[in-house]
Amino acid sequence: MATKNWLKNLLRIFLQGLIILAPIVITIWALTSLFYFVDRILPDIFESIIPEFSTYYLPGMGFIVALLIIFTVGYVSSSFVVGKLVELFDSILQKTPGIKIIYTTLKDFFEAFAGNKRKFDKAILVSVAAADVWQIGFITQQEVQEFGLNEFVAVYVPQSYAFAGHLYFVKRDRVRLLTDVSSANAMKFAISGGVTSIDEETAARTAKEL
Structure with a gap:
């Protein structure tokens, strides 16, 4: 008995x-x-061109240079001339067969999280499987008329413990906008499988219909 308790x-x-x-x-x-992934991007490129570059490489140098490039591009992109060049380069990539699929998908993905076209800022409850079963989701498109659906919205439902999810077209009356839970907390709650806590002062998740 003592051994079992021990x-x-x-x-x-x-x-x-x-x-x-x-x-x-x-x-x-x-x-x-x-950190190591970002730190090795530029050195690997330079080493493929100049093998002797590895002699001058210091750990962390690639990461710092990458950050400087990102900040520089973000800063100069606001200028008129550079902005036009970026738009021109963007237009070329979006019209190049094969490349445009990869480029536009990645661009829309990053803009959905951090750009001016953020899509995951409307946390909702959506009923897809059954009338009394609700899932956490995010409205990504308010109008989907191009699919022939006039009274529907596009809803992304993330999966728990996975960087994946499902896209649904659902009627507006089956969607409820969350007002007491932020989008970040709703995403965290959904990805964690509901085991994480909501950080707001009140945990009540009242909702209003769209």
């Missing part, structure tokens, strides 16, 4: 340590992997 306590202590360390270790691993 094993249970040992398992409890192990799980407690795992719960504390796992999120920290995985977060550090993810950030470190992202």
Whole structure:
């Protein structure tokens, strides 16, 4: 009996340590992997052209240069001349067969999260499977008339514990706009499978119909 209790306590202590360390270790691993990935983009390009470049490379240099390039492009893109050049280059890529599919998909994806055309800023509850079953989603298009659906909206429903989701066309009366939960918290709640908590002062999720 004493041995059984000792094993249970040992398992409890192990799980407690795992719960504390796992999120920290995985977060550090993810950030470190992202850092090294970005840090090696430019050096790998230069080394393919100039093999001797590796002699002068210092860890972190590629990451700093990448950040400087991103900030520089973001800053100069606001000028009239550079803005026109960006628009011209954008137009060429969007009209090039094959490339336009990849380019426009990636461009729309990044703009949906951080650009001027953000799409995941309207958190909703949507009833897709059954009348009394609701899922967290995001309205990505208010009008989908080009698909022959006049009273429908485009709704993206994320999957739990996955960087994926489903697109649905649903009628407006089956969509409820969340007013007491931010889009960020709604996305976090959906991806976590509902185990995370809502950060707002009130956790009540009242909704109003569109």
